[in-house]
Amino acid sequence: MSADFLYTVEVILNGLMAGVMYSLVALGFVLIFKASGIFNYAQGVMALFAAMTLVGIQTGQIPFAHLINAVFGTDVHHFGWQVPAFFAIILTVAVMVLFAIIVEKYILHHLVNQEPIILFMATIGLAYFMEGFGDIMWGSEIKTMDVGIPSGGSLWLEEYTVGWAAEGERYWGMYIDKLDMVATAVAIILVVSLTLFSQYTKTGRALRAVADDHQAALSVGISLRAIWVIVWSIAGFVALVAGIMWGAKSGVQFSLSLIALKALPVLMLGGFTSIPGAIIGGLIIGVGEKLFEFAVGPMIGGATENWFAYVLALMFLVFRPQGLFGEKIIERV
Amino acid sequence: MFYRESGDFKKTYQDDSQTFPIKFDRRRYYVVMAIAFLVLPMFMTDYFANAMMIPFLVWAIAALGLNILVGYCGQLSLGTGGFMAVGAYATYKLMTSFPGMDMFSVVLLSGFVTALVGMIFGLPSLRIKGFYLAVATLAAQFFLVWLLNKVPWFYNYSASGQITAPERSIFGIIITGPHASPITGYLFCLILAVGLAWVARNLTRGRLGRSWMAIRDMDIAAEIIGVNPLMAKLSAFAVSSFFVGVAGSLFFSVYLGAAEVTEAFSINVSFAVLFMVIIGGLGSIFGSFVGAAFMVLMPVLLKNILVGGFGWPTDLAAHLEFIIVGALIVIFLIVEPHGLAQMARVLKEKLRLWPFPH
Numbered sequence: 001m002s003a004d005f006l007y008t009v010e011v012i013l014n015g016l017m018a019g020v021m022y023s024l025v026a027l028g029f030v031l032i033f034k035a036s037g038i039f040n041y042a043q044g045v046m047a048l049f050a051a052m053t054l055v056g057i058q059t060g061q062i063p064f065a066h067l068i069n070a071v072f073g074t075d076v077h078h079f080g081w082q083v084p085a086f087f088a089i090i091l092t093v094a095v096m097v098l099f100a101i102i103v104e105k106y107i108l109h110h111l112v113n114q115e116p117i118i119l120f121m122a123t124i125g126l127a128y129f130m131e132g133f134g135d136i137m138w139g140s141e142i143k144t145m146d147v148g149i150p151s152g153g154s155l156w157l158e159e160y161t162v163g164w165a166a167e168g169e170r171y172w173g174m175y176i177d178k179l180d181m182v183a184t185a186v187a188i189i190l191v192v193s194l195t196l197f198s199q200y201t202k203t204g205r206a207l208r209a210v211a212d213d214h215q216a217a218l219s220v221g222i223s224l225r226a227i228w229v230i231v232w233s234i235a236g237f238v239a240l241v242a243g244i245m246w247g248a249k250s251g252v253q254f255s256l257s258l259i260a261l262k263a264l265p266v267l268m269l270g271g272f273t274s275i276p277g278a279i280i281g282g283l284i285i286g287v288g289e290k291l292f293e294f295a296v297g298p299m300i301g302g303a304t305e306n307w308f309a310y311v312l313a314l315m316f317l318v319f320r321p322q323g324l325f326g327e328k329i330i331e332r333v
Numbered sequence: 334m335f336y337r338e339s340g341d342f343k344k345t346y347q348d349d350s351q352t353f354p355i356k357f358d359r360r361r362y363y364v365v366m367a368i369a370f371l372v373l374p375m376f377m378t379d380y381f382a383n384a385m386m387i388p389f390l391v392w393a394i395a396a397l398g399l400n401i402l403v404g405y406c407g408q409l410s411l412g413t414g415g416f417m418a419v420g421a422y423a424t425y426k427l428m429t430s431f432p433g434m435d436m437f438s439v440v441l442l443s444g445f446v447t448a449l450v451g452m453i454f455g456l457p458s459l460r461i462k463g464f465y466l467a468v469a470t471l472a473a474q475f476f477l478v479w480l481l482n483k484v485p486w487f488y489n490y491s492a493s494g495q496i497t498a499p500e501r502s503i504f505g506i507i508i509t510g511p512h513a514s515p516i517t518g519y520l521f522c523l524i525l526a527v528g529l530a531w532v533a534r535n536l537t538r539g540r541l542g543r544s545w546m547a548i549r550d551m552d553i554a555a556e557i558i559g560v561n562p563l564m565a566k567l568s569a570f571a572v573s574s575f576f577v578g579v580a581g582s583l584f585f586s587v588y589l590g591a592a593e594v595t596e597a598f599s600i601n602v603s604f605a606v607l608f609m610v611i612i613g614g615l616g617s618i619f620g621s622f623v624g625a626a627f628m629v630l631m632p633v634l635l636k637n638i639l640v641g642g643f644g645w646p647t648d649l650a651a652h653l654e655f656i657i658v659g660a661l662i663v664i665f666l667i668v669e670p671h672g673l674a675q676m677a678r679v680l681k682e683k684l685r686l687w688p689f690p691h
Contacts, residue, residue, distance in 0.1 A: 039464050045360050066649055067649065070645050070646060070649055085659035107663055107667070110667040111395050111666065111670075114666075114670055115670075117409060117611075118465070118666055118670045120464070121607070121662065121666055122662070122663050122666045122667075124604060124607075124608070124662070125658075125659045125660070125661075125662030125663040125666065126659060126663060127659070128656075128658050128659030128662065129655070129656055129659025129663065130659070131655050131659070132652040132653060132654065132656035132657075132658075132659060133652075133656055135655070136649070136652045136653040136656065140648065205472025254380070260665065261471070261600065264468045264471060265468065265471075267468070268465055268468050268469070271466070272465075301483040302483075302485070302486075303483070304479070306478075307472065307475035307476040310468070310469075310471050310474075310475050311472045311476055313468065313469070313472070314461075314469045314472040316458050317457065317460070317469060318457055318461065321460050321465060324464075329462075332553075333551065333553050333554045333557065
C-alpha cells in the first residue's frame with residue numbers, strides 16, 4: 001500500500017474519532033431538545049462546569065476560594081485532601097442532578113409555553129451565568145484532568161501498521177491517540193445504554209411520550225416537571241462524560257465551552273431530534289473537516305476546521321432542511 | 334392631565350399616522366434630540382464619550398439591524414459579528430484606497446458592501462427555517478472571519494494582520510484616527526444612529542415592513558396572500574446587513590481605531606447583539622436603543638462599582654459580571670419576555686389612564 005493511501009486512511013480514522021467527540025456533546029443537545037423542545041445552548045458550558053467540578057472535588061479545592069480571599073482577606077485554596085476519581089465522579093453526578101433540579105425549579109418552570117426563541121435565549125443567559133459561576137467557584141486557571149484515562153499515541157498500532165507500507169516508502173505507522181479510542185468506546189456504551197434506557201424502562205417510555213406530545217403525556221399522568229429534571233440530569237451526565245473526554249484531551253479551560261458551537265453543525269446534519277443522527281452527523285463532520293483540511297486546506301491557507309463544518313451543514317440543509325434523520329417538517333396554514 | 338390624546342385633533346391622515354401621536358411624546362422626543370445634539374456635547378468628558386456614548390450608539394445601530402431581521406422578519410441570525418467584520422474591513426479598504434473620500438460616503442458604502450454579502454448569506458433562508466437557519470448563519474460568522482483573516486489583501490498585507498484607521502475627516506473636521514476628538518466621533522455616530530432609526534421606522538411601517546411581518550407571522554400564509562418570500566426575506570437580509578455593516582464600520586473606525594478580526598468580531602459579538610434585541614424587545618425600534626444602552630452601560634457600571642468601589646480584583650469582577658448578565662437575562666425573560674419596550678408600552682397605557690384607571 002502506498003504511503004499516501006495510508007495517510008488518507010489515518011486522516012479518516014482520526015476524523016472519525018474527532019467526530020465521536022463532537023457527537024458526545026451533540027447527544028446532550030438532542031436529549032433536551034427531544035424532551036422539552038428547548039435548544040440548550042448551555043450544553044457546552046455544562047460540560048465545562050462538570051469537568052471543573054470533577055477536578056475541583058478530586059484535588060480538594062475549596063469552592064469560592066477566590067471570592068472568600070477577596071472579601072475576608074484570607075489566603076485559602078485547598079482542603080489538602082485527594083478524592084479518588086470514582087467517588088469524585090459520583091459526587092459530580094450528584095452536583096449535576098442538583099443543577100438540573102435548580103434549572104427546572106427556577107428557570108424552566110417559569111417559562112412553560114414560551115416561544116422557542118425565548119427558551120433558547122434563556123439557556124444562553126444560563127450559559128453566561130454558569131461560565132461566571134464556574135470560574136468563581138473553582139478558579140479560571142487551566143486545570144489538568146486526570147481520571148486515569150490513557151493518552152498519547154498507541155505504539156502498538158504504530159508498529160503494527162508500519163509494515164503495511166510498500167518497500168522503500170517513508171512511513172512510520174499510524175498515529176491514533178489512545179484517548180480517542182477510549183472516547184469511542186465510551187460513546188458506544190453511552191449510546192447503547194441510552195437507547196436501551198429509552199426503549200425498555202418505564203421512565204424511558206415516559207420520556208419518549210413527553211417528547212412526542214406534551215399535552216397527551218400530561219393527560220395520562222406523566223409529571224412533566226419530573227421528566228424535565230430527569231432529562232436535564234441525563235444531559236448533565238452526558239456533559240460530564242464529554243467534559244472528562246475533552247478535559248483529558250486539551251485541559252479543563254474556557255475553550256471547552258466552545259465545543260458546544262462545534263456540536264451545532266453536527267446537530268443540523270443529523271437532525272435535532274435523532275440520537276443516531278447525532279452520532280452519524282458527528283462522524284460525517286469529523287471525517288469531512290479532517291479530509292478537507294488534509295486535501296484542500298494547504299491550498300487556501302489552512303485553519304479551515306473553523307468553518308468547514310458549518311458550511312458543510314449549510315450546503316446539506318439546503319437540500320434536506322430537516323437534517324438526515326430529523327422528523328419531516330410539515331407546515332400547514 | 335398631561336399624557337392625553339384628547340384635545341389633540343388630527344386633521345390629516347399624515348398627522349393621524351405619525352410616530353408619536355401624543356403631544357407629550359412629541360415634545361419629549363424633541364427634548365431628547367436637543368439634549369443629545371446640543372447639551373451633551375458641551376458637558377461631555379472624553380471618558381464618557383469613549384466608554385459609554387460611542388459604543389452605545391454603535392451597538393444601537395447593530396441592534397436596529399438585527400431587530401429588522403429577527404424582530405420584524407422572524408429570521409434568526411447569529412452572523413452579526415461576521416457582517417460587522419465585513420463592514421469594518423470594507424471601511425478600511427475604502428479609507429486606504431480612496432484617501433480623499435469623506436467619512437459619510439465611506440460608512441454608507443461599507444453598509445452597501447455588507448448588504449450584498451448579507452444577501453448572499455440570506456439565500457439559504459428560503460429553504461431553512463428557525464433554529465436550523467440560526468445555525469446556518471453561524472457559517473457566515475465563521476467563514477467571513479476566517480476569510481478576512483486569511484486573505485492578506487483585506488488588511489493590506491500588514492504584518493500583524495491588524496487594520497488601523499487612518500485619519501479621515503468631513504468638511505475639515507477630523508472624525509477618525511488618533512487625533513480625532515471623542516465628541517466629534519460621538520456626534521458623527523449620533524447623526525447616523527438617528528438617521529438610520531428614522532429610516533428603520535419608516536421602512537417597517539411601509540409596504541416592505543408589512544411584508545416582513547407577514548413572513549414572520551407565518552411565511553406560508555404570507556406567500557398565499559401574495560407576499561413574495563424571496564423579495565421579503567432577501568430585502569430583510571439586505572437592510573439588516575446594511576445597518577450591521579454601518580455599525581461594524583463605525584465600531585472599527587470611530588470606536589476602536591484598530592481591530593483584529595478574530596478578536597473584535599468573534600461569535601460573542603453576535604450573541605451580545607442578539608441579547609440587546611431580546612432584552613430591548615423584538616420588533617421595536619425604541620427597544621433596540623434601550624437594549625443597547627442596557628448591555629453597554631451595565632458592564633461599565635458594574636466594573637466601576639466592584640473594582641472602583643469595593644476594590645476587588647478585576648478578574649473576579651469580570652466573572653461576577655458574567656453571573657449578573659446571565660442572571661439578568663434569565664430574570665428579564667421570565668418577568669417580561671417581550672423586553673423593555675413592552676414595559677415602556679405598558680407604562681404608557683397606564684399613564685394615559687392615570688389617575689383614574691377605571
